Amino acid sequence: MTTNHQFRLAARPVGTPKRTDWNYVEEPVRQPGDNEVLVRTLYLSLDPAMRGWMNEGKSYIPPVQIGEVMRAGGVGEVVASKHAGFKTGDHVYGTLGIQEYATLDGKALTKVDPSLAPLPTYLGTLGMPGFTAYFGLLDIGQPKPGETVVVSGAAGAVGTVVGQIAKIKGCRVVGIAGGREKCDYLVNDLGFDGAVDYKSEDVKKSLRQHCPKGVDVYFDNVGGDILDAVLTQLARNARIVICGAISQYNSTSGVKGPSNYMSLLVNRASMKGMVVFDYADRYPEAMREMGGWLKAGQLKSREDVVTGIETFPETLLKLFKGENTGKLVLKVS
Amino acid sequence: MTTNHQFRLAARPVGTPKRTDWNYVEEPVRQPGDNEVLVRTLYLSLDPAMRGWMNEGKSYIPPVQIGEVMRAGGVGEVVASKHAGFKTGDHVYGTLGIQEYATLDGKALTKVDPSLAPLPTYLGTLGMPGFTAYFGLLDIGQPKPGETVVVSGAAGAVGTVVGQIAKIKGCRVVGIAGGREKCDYLVNDLGFDGAVDYKSEDVKKSLRQHCPKGVDVYFDNVGGDILDAVLTQLARNARIVICGAISQYNSTSGVKGPSNYMSLLVNRASMKGMVVFDYADRYPEAMREMGGWLKAGQLKSREDVVTGIETFPETLLKLFKGENTGKLVLKVS
Structure with a gap:
């Protein structure tokens, strides 16, 4: 036995x-x-x-x-x-x-x-995190070629895929991650246009430099102060995808809500939550397309x-x- | 002179x-x-x-x-x-x-x-507040007949119109306002299905009673604790219209962000800002339609x-x- x-x-x-x-x-x-x-x-x-x-x-x-x-x-x-x-x-x-x-x-x-x-x-990449990135970015974020996409938790399982898909779709992509090593990985290995090291940089200021025309799509995995910083840099009609809030999950003093949320009004922007399970019917589509990108070397896992x-x-x-x-x-x- | x-x-x-x-x-x-x-x-x-x-x-x-x-x-x-x-x-x-x-x-x-x-x-009603209500509710909130619409600042210039239009569109309407007098006015004079007096009631609990199937559309004029309370009562695929945040405008300690915003994820809900000026081309449409409702007695100003x-x-x-x-x-x- x-x-x-x-x-x-x-x-x-x-x-x-x-x-x-x-x-x-x-x-x-x-x-x-x-x-x-x-x-x-x-x-x-x-x-x-x-x-x-x-x-x-x-x-x-x-x-x-x-x-x-x-x-x-x-x-x-x-x-x-x-x-x-x-x-x-x-x-x-x-x-x-x-x-x-x-x-x-x-x-x-x-x-x-x-x-x-x-x-x-x-x-x-070919599982839940990849599907989350795929449907969250494409279905909720709806990036258009030439737009600026920012993703937090950018060096994580979801973030790496979000950024790479956004590049495939012709967007300018900036990742937010912790530490120089991760940031270098995003830019040098995954082809991100820029990366913000939230551990050593002023996120708001650095975003302003990396995204001179503002942020069109923000894919949020972290919540907290980083969400608030990105809210100050939105472009008109920006879309925020709420995928997670890892900075808040272990908080014992309650969740920090985004105090800059009125930027949604100023910029006519939206914030929408997503749960990957809703797309179960379409997993084969994501699997097929991402499998193709992996094979073609356009997507690295x-x-x-x-x-x-x-x-x-x-x-x-x-x-x-x-x-x-x-x-x-x-x-x- | x-x-x-x-x-x-x-x-x-x-x-x-x-x-x-x-x-x-x-x-x-x-x-x-x-x-x-x-x-x-x-x-x-x-x-x-x-x-x-x-x-x-x-x-x-x-x-x-x-x-x-x-x-x-x-x-x-x-x-x-x-x-x-x-x-x-x-x-x-x-x-x-x-x-x-x-x-x-x-x-x-x-x-x-x-x-x-x-x-x-x-x-x-036939000016900016009315147009704000009209386009914010119909264009951003997109209420469907039978859905539950909640509006805060419900006895104000925008809120009274939001609620009445939602009734005209066949929705169940609950207003949040301060004081018994305002709440009675909403229900008895304007035909709201219910009203929550935030000054004397537990908003979350009262909303749960008034909206047993959850809130499909929330038109927010106030922000702060009331926005947070409504976030706990969202129905699946709810839409939140961010029109204002009067509770926060005079704050000297910064804006209170909605700490329950992760409800957007749990409920696949969205939060979107609106500015009435974007609809300037369509003011005549709103004027015509609301003028008709006023004349017909369906809308009270x-x-x-x-x-x-x-x-x-x-x-x-x-x-x-x-x-x-x-x-x-x-x-x-």
Whole structure:
């Protein structure tokens, strides 16, 4: 009988999550019933949104309950299947959770092809973060060629893809990220037109230099002071895509609302929230188009892979410390 | 030679404006030159937006300069004209300023017909506040029959019109206003489905009762805590129209941003700013349609008229104290 190590939620975190907010437990692997598939987890997706899933209260998805396996997307290999659509050896994506094995209804799984892209890429550019970037930018941001697109969390899983798609669409692209190294990566490796290092620069002033005609589309992953700074630099009819607010997720003193929001009025601008799940019907479209860009070298994917499921609590915090560049992935072993 | 009494901006106010922020001066009336018209001011429009015009800095309109006549819309009577389009005795609307007489290019004036509606109505329902309500609600809010529309500052010049148009369009309408009297007026006189008295009720709780299916369209005139309360009650795909933020205009500690703005993400909602001047080409359409509703009794107009130009500084403050119901108008004498 195989053992399944798991992180189960133990407490609702106050502020930054700590190891004791989960229990690291083991239980025997459960064999699949009818229509179920047993998956051995290979890579797990670590995302800022996970912090929100740990909170009680109404959101776009129910919270993880105390005692439940911590929710996470992952890719793995089928080791046993009672579902007609999957056989042993298949590679799949699904909400596997932070555990070594997951027994799930086959309906909840999607096959992925490791010959087309490395498995971790299906958690990043060809997965939820990539789809978030694709639909958030194109559907909500609606950038036009020649417009200026700014993205925060620019060196992260979503931000790197937003910026590159905006370039493909003929926009001027400026990323906001923390540290010279990330900023250099955006400009030198990903072809951004400019980058603002929020750790060492005055964001407002630097944006003004990088975006002399103002910001037409702002894709916000961070909220807080950076959102407020960008609000002062909007162009007429600007569109702000609210994708996340990582700077606020661990706040214990409440969320800082954007005090410059009246710039929406002055500039006839809009701010709209997006949740990637709404586009589930169109994932194949995004997969096809982004797969093509990847193959053509127009889109570069980068993953920051940390090994060892047991490091999960500390590895997750890399996101909030801004330590990752590209998609943060936990390799199970 | 006739004397023209005027309020000219003397200082940029800190917090709530006070009498000494203007100089009350007199000068001789200037006779019209070629293409100019001399107008005797009859009624002046007092609007929350005037507070913003007194501040330095980039906005949707240049600030009033120190020494300039305080900007204000008004209706008056032509007393001399060197413009072919106007003759003595005509009634006109224009940016007359807080003064007894204005000498302006005829291009800047629009004729109004006192036989169709009382003159003060051209400063309210058939003027800028009415147009703001009309285009903000219909163009930005895009309410559909059966949806729930909430408006703050509901007993004011814009709010009363927003709510009534939403009723005409088949929506469920809830107003937020200060005090039982205003709330009763909204429900009993204007046909709102409900009203929340923010001075005596828990806005969030009361909204939940009045809007069991959530808020589809929120027309915001006030900002601050009320905007934050409404954000907690949004329906999926809600639209927020940012028209103003009267609760914040006199703040000396900075604007309070909406800390619940992540509800835009959870509910896939949008927040968009509007400035009525963008719709100048379509004012005749609004005038025609609202004129028809007024005539048919579907739309009621109410003005709160205070007499005496010399009371301007104190009368303006009625807006910020929430003392007016309907459009606040200053009758010159």
